[in-house]
Amino acid sequence: MSQSPHEPVGEWWRDQVVALHRWGRLVLRDEDDSVHQMRVTVRRLRSVLATYRPFLDQERSEPLREELKWLGALLGEIRDAEVLRGRLRRWAAKHGPGPTSVDELRAALAERQSQGRELLLPELDGDRYRTLSAALATGLPWSEALPGKKALRKRLRRGWRRLTAAADAAEDAGDAAERHRRLHEVRKKAKRVRYAAESLREVFGKDAERLAKAAKSIQSNLGDLNDAAVMIGTIQLVPAPDEAVRELLAVEQAAADEAEKRFARVWKKANRPKAVGWLSP
Structure with a gap:
């Protein structure tokens, strides 16, 4: 059986x-x-x-x-x-x-x-x-109401579509602060897709592994952005910053900018048919 x-x-x-x-x-x-x-x-x-x-x-x-x-x-x-x-x-x-x-x-x-x-x-x-x-x-x-394979794949498809919508919303953001906020939402949705796909490796095999890997790449990239952004906010609380602190701030701002620029490449690679095409009805 x-x-x-x-x-x-x-x-x-x-x-x-x-x-x-x-x-x-x-x-x-x-x-x-x-x-x-x-x-x-x-x-x-x-x-x-x-x-x-x-x-x-x-x-x-x-x-x-x-x-x-x-x-x-x-x-x-x-x-x-x-x-x-x-x-x-x-x-x-x-x-x-x-x-x-x-x-x-x-x-x-x-x-x-x-x-x-x-x-x-x-x-x-x-x-x-x-x-x-x-x-x-x-x-x-x-x-x-236990799910079958079709229902489970549908849940993954829904998660990826929500991730795609979040990525599109980030692209349309009107300013840097709003874009960072929306990219944070992309990261959260990528984590959800990743963990759901990981839980279904025994059900969907290589397809689930590729999906989890794609979502992880997005999560990792935006995690770098988030870490830099949190560090920037923490540095800005220093009451009397000296030259060393200002230099540290510049380094973190450069790291945040680089991670944000890298996102377009990461997203394009993650959203390729090889990784997500199997989710289609």
Whole structure:
């Protein structure tokens, strides 16, 4: 008897829940990259709940989405500080040590990361997280209307069309600030397509792999833009910027400009028929 299409998705879900627990333990031990990996796992779970929403028992799935959003926000505070500190370290490695107002920025980011951990760690040992973990472990909350391959492909097609619409809207933005905001929406939709496609590798094989790879390329490109933009906003909060801070700001602005210019090439390659043509009815 052939496997029902929803069953590989359920297996993928169980693998992600196991990964969430594993990364949670490593976060408590302050292992390298653990916060990042746990946050990605949370995003995968949330994205799949959104993608398969019509086929889920929403009385169970919607509370899960909200609780995963809560957990993701806690992780995000730490991860954002980690990313910014990494960018600052790479810049400092090229420019050498020396007392500048960059030190204020470095200290502020370290404090932000520390405060984030102070908020997160008690929660990972608390009742709310244990309740969420237990609910996730019961499996993906399917409703009685289980999807077939055609319905699953339709959900992927819908996700890609929404991504395309977001990319078109970004192209039509009237100014730089609005374009950046719209490109952020493109990034979020690319992540949703990517994680949904990853969950369907056992159903659609190479087609799903190519789609996931295409969406990942968009996500990575716009992630570079987002990281630079967040760093720019953080630098601009420095109360008395000196020459070193102004130089750092120029470097980050150049990185943001380069990532934005690169998007057109990345989008054109990702949106080719080889990657997305199979989604057509």
